[in-house]
Amino acid sequence: MTRSPGFEEIVLPHLDAAFNYARWLTRNDAEAEDVVQDACVRAMRFLPSLRDGDARPWLFAIVRNAWYNRIARRAGSADPSPIATARHEPADGALDPEARLLQKDAVGRVREALERLPHDFREVLVLREFEEMSYKEIASVVGVPIGTVMSRLARARDRLSVLLRSSPLPMERWR
Amino acid sequence: MMCDDVERDLDPYVDRELDADSIAAIRSHVGTCASCRRRVAERAGVSRLVRSMPYRVASDRLRTRVVRRVQQARLMRRVLAGAAAAALILSTVAGITFARSRAIQSDALVEDLVDSHVRSLLAEHLFDVRSTDQHTVKPWFLGKLDFSPRVVDLAPVGFPLVGGRLDYISGRPAAAVVYQRQQHTINVFVWPASDRDSGVRARTIRGFNMRHWDRNGMSFWAVSDLNAVELDTFIRAFQLSPG
Secondary structure, three states: OOOOOOHHHHOHHHHHHHHHHHHHHHOOHHHHHHHHHHHHHHHHHHHHHHOOOOHHHHHHHHHHHHHHHHHHHHHHOOOOOHHHHHOOOOOOOOOOHHHHHHOOOHHHHHHHHHHHOOHHHHHHHHHHHOOOOOHHHHHHHHOOOHHHHHHHHHHHHHHHHHHHHOOHHHHHHHO | OOHHHHHHHHHHHHOOOOOHHHHHHHHHHHHHOHHHHHHHHHHHHHHHHHHOOOOOOOOHHHHHHHHHHHHHHHHHHHHHHHHHHHHHHHHHOOHHHHHHHOEOOOOHHHHHHHHHHHHHHHOOOOOOEEOOOHHHHHHHOEOOEOOOOOOOOOHHHOOOEEEEEEEEEOOEEEEEEEEEEOOEEEEEEEEEOOOOOOOOEEEEEOOEEEEEEEEOOEEEEEEEOOOHHHHHHHHHHHHHOOO
């Protein structure tokens, strides 16, 4: 069985990272899985365009595009977007019991704060802190100049600090 | 170095994106300025806090789904490329020469195959095992034959597997694996043959299209009322499909 070269060797090793990134983009397991699957099919098709480049930022840019395409498709349909409204939901109030429990520990607090960040900020922070990407790599994934990456990171951390300061528990642990 | 400069370079400093001179300048300022020291520590703290979050990994289910989807997409691409190439060849080579040079010799075996195909449709004895799952059909032959026939999943490219049956062709046991294309049935007869691989040979007998090839020690005979172009697409998919 012959096959196009290298998908298994080039793309599959980054599947966990792609999923983690998609999970932070979508904030939903099922949606993140669909995005990663779409992205992998595209990645296979575009594999020749990678040549000798670094596969991870290349794949992340494809994941990001797959996510935006899904949003665009959804926006075109009659259904109101659950993702678009999620951002404006109050943090408390409508939380289910599991979320209430989570809220009691630091991980839950940080996760919630991250999820409440505007998408543009959360994204650069995830790429920087989880993936330890350089500013240059982040710029290539997001498609903005390095200066924009830097200012978004600064504003993301400012906002996160403010959000966490209103929740004392993790700040205590962190000092 | 002023406090404003530290504030401006706070993030690239924490992220180690500054050049050595700038780093040294900030270090020496921070050594003497308590408020900037606190600011840097706070910034590094936010960074550490996010990094302490659990990393979410892809489930095995997702991994399996991705591998499967990629194999399907790859197969589909190759089948389409093959169909285009075949169409090009047919349009440029004199069709009749092409067909004659690669024709199946007519003999009792060929007649038997067509008879068996027709019988399977008429007597409604199309299947002994009826399943669209290759992992049901393939094991079914175990213990009934002294070889294991190739059974592949071609539903993604429009030729769903529908079942399998034990058959006798010119006195020898054969596996008949049955695929469908809309209302057309494709019988693929399989039995052991010589180790030499062959190209695909074609023939039309009593209105049925027939294709024959040897591969990996097995002899394959496909018989169907499907048109030649679609049957060739099927055979290409059959040959290229993993499993």
